[in-house]
Amino acid sequence: MIPAIGLSLGIIIGLLLQPAVPVWLQPYLPIAVIAALDAVFGAVRAILDGIFDDKVFVISFLSNVIVAAFIVFLGDKLGVGAQLSTGVVVVLGVRIFSNVAAIRRHLFDA
Amino acid sequence: MTLLTSMLQRPLDPSYAAAADRREAQGRPRSTSLRSPLLVIATVLIGLLVGVASYTLTTANKPRSQARAELIEQIQDRRSQVDAMTSQATTLQGQLTDLETEQLGNDALANRTRELATAVGAVPLHGPGFTLTLDDAPASGSDDAAEGGQADEGRVLAKDLQYVTNALWESGAEAVSINGKRLTATSAIRFAGSALVVDYRPLTRPYVVTALGDPKRFPAAFADGAGGTYLSTLRSTFGIRVDTEVSDDLTVPAAVGLTTRYARSGDTGDATPSPGTTPSPTAS
Numbered sequence: 001m002i003p004a005i006g007l008s009l010g011i012i013i014g015l016l017l018q019p020a021v022p023v024w025l026q027p028y029l030p031i032a033v034i035a036a037l038d039a040v041f042g043a044v045r046a047i048l049d050g051i052f053d054d055k056v057f058v059i060s061f062l063s064n065v066i067v068a069a070f071i072v073f074l075g076d077k078l079g080v081g082a083q084l085s086t087g088v089v090v091v092l093g094v095r096i097f098s099n100v101a102a103i104r105r106h107l108f109d110a
Numbered sequence: 111m112t113l114l115t116s117m118l119q120r121p122l123d124p125s126y127a128a129a130a131d132r133r134e135a136q137g138r139p140r141s142t143s144l145r146s147p148l149l150v151i152a153t154v155l156i157g158l159l160v161g162v163a164s165y166t167l168t169t170a171n172k173p174r175s176q177a178r179a180e181l182i183e184q185i186q187d188r189r190s191q192v193d194a195m196t197s198q199a200t201t202l203q204g205q206l207t208d209l210e211t212e213q214l215g216n217d218a219l220a221n222r223t224r225e226l227a228t229a230v231g232a233v234p235l236h237g238p239g240f241t242l243t244l245d246d247a248p249a250s251g252s253d254d255a256a257e258g259g260q261a262d263e264g265r266v267l268a269k270d271l272q273y274v275t276n277a278l279w280e281s282g283a284e285a286v287s288i289n290g291k292r293l294t295a296t297s298a299i300r301f302a303g304s305a306l307v308v309d310y311r312p313l314t315r316p317y318v319v320t321a322l323g324d325p326k327r328f329p330a331a332f333a334d335g336a337g338g339t340y341l342s343t344l345r346s347t348f349g350i351r352v353d354t355e356v357s358d359d360l361t362v363p364a365a366v367g368l369t370t371r372y373a374r375s376g377d378t379g380d381a382t383p384s385p386g387t388t389p390s391p392t393a394s
Contacts, residue, residue, distance in 0.1 A: 002145055003153045010157020014165065021166045029163040036156045042126070051130035052141045054149040060125070061152055065159075 003043075027076070028069040031088055035064035038092045041099040048106040068092070192311070199366045207233055231294040231365035235285045238325035240332075240356040242274065242341070245316035247349035264349050266317055268301040270340075271308075274319060275299065277337025282328045283321040285362040289313050292365035309366075316351075320360050329356050 021029065039061035046052040068088050075084030130140040207227060214220040227233045247264025275293060278286050286293045291308050298309060305312040321328070332338055333354075344350040 003149055006150045006153030007157040007160075010154040010159070011161040011164075012157075013154070014158045014161020018165050019162060021162060026166060029159075029166060033160055033163045036159055040156060046126040047141070047144070049126070050141050051126050052144070053126055053129040053133075054142050054146045054152075056125045056129050058148055058152045061156065 007040075027081075028072055031068045031072050031085060032065045034089055034092045034096075035068040036061060038095050038099075039064050041096050041103070045099045045102045045106075048103060064092075196366050200364060203232065203364055203366070203368075230368060231285065231292045232368055234361060234364045235322060236359055236361040237284075237322045238358050239283075239285075239320065239322035239360045240329050240354055241360065242319040242321070243316050243351075243353040243355070244270065244274070244319070244341075244344075245351040247351070265304075266306065266315070266350055268299050268306055270344060270350070271306065271317060271319070272299045273340050274337055277335055277340065278319070278321045278323075278332060281323075281331035281335045281337065283323045283332075285322045287320045287362045289318055290363055292363055294365045294368065297365075320362055322360060322362055325356075325358070329354075 039057065042060060043052060043057045046057070071084050071088050072081060075081035078084075133142075134140050210223055211220055214223060224233075228235065244266050246266055271288065275286055275288070288299070288308050291297075291311060291313075293308070298307075300307045302312065306317065307313070321332075323329075341352045345352050
């Protein structure tokens with residue numbers, strides 16, 4: 001419950017304050033969001049599995065975002081930014097889907 | 111396949127399980143509480159990220175789409191202005207013609223004026239003739255094709271209309287209009303971007319060319335001449351749709367904007383040709 005409240009609080013603060021994101025940071029936003037989603041779904045699955053750990057969650061979130069951003073940055077420098085972004089999205093997307101499948105098994109036994 | 115298998119079968123970070131095992135070994139519960147401040151901070155951060163991203167990414171396109179909408183609005187405004195002014199000009203021209211006929215008591219002069227007006231396109235005309243309807247090939251005409259460049263072959267070009275109109279004049283047309291725009295001696299058929307423009311007014315598909323002429327001779331002359339050949343080539347090679355319809359009574363509107371701004375007739379005084387000598391075309 002508390003994590004959900006924190007999440008919505010963050011979204012509301014972000015939408016209300018509307019901080020200006022520097023232009024150089026904007027290409028990393030979509031990737032960062034997907035990395036964060038992956039961490040969140042992983043955490044939900046861990047909660048349902050009964051093995052949740054807040055430190056692991058924070059570390060996985062931070063490392064996800066940083067590694068994803070770094071890969072995109074590297075790709076931009078190498079001239080294959082779009083392809084590497086696609087790769088990151090595919091990998092994280094597969095993880096999100098299988099996590100959601102596990103969550104579904106927990107919640108609905110289906 | 112190892113990569114795919116491990117990705118699909120074990121998507122959860124193994125560190126969760128490792129941490130749980132460690133805690134169990136230390137005699138604590140396998141799962142930590144959801145109330146830890148670290149977790150709250152992290153969730154607020156994630157929410158912030160999502161909120162900022164959604165705001166930033168949705169507004170990134172806003173100025174462009176706004177400018178686009180404004181431009182479209184301007185175009186529509188101006189277009190309706192032009193339409194209004196065109197109809198006004200047509201009305202005024204009709205009044206002018208009426209007044210002229212009224213004032214010119216001399217029958218010879220009035221007849222001369224009428225003849226000239228008919229020839230230059232100052233009055234609407236009707237009579238026998240035919241309409242040519244040209245349209246882009248069925249596959250083309252979409253925006254993708256327009257941007258692809260290579261798939262542009264099926265579109266009607268300014269060149270096609272120019273050729274067809276010239277062939278119409280050549281085979282005896284007495285008055286020609288395209289999409290309700292009368293062609294005169296100063297008319298221009300051009301390309302502006304990907305739009306066809308006649309007298310600076312863009313046309314929309316399909317392009318309807320109305321031509322008046324001798325019902326016995328004119329349609330046959332056109333069909334047998336260069337124009338007919340050109341159209342059948344367009345049809346067979348590029349798939350451009352061409353429809354011809356002969357009719358007994360067609361109407362061609364009066365031309366709008368028949369005035370000249372800089373060129374003057376010789377009677378005003380300071381023009382070079384002296385009265386009596388007929389001005390001869392110097393360069394043609």
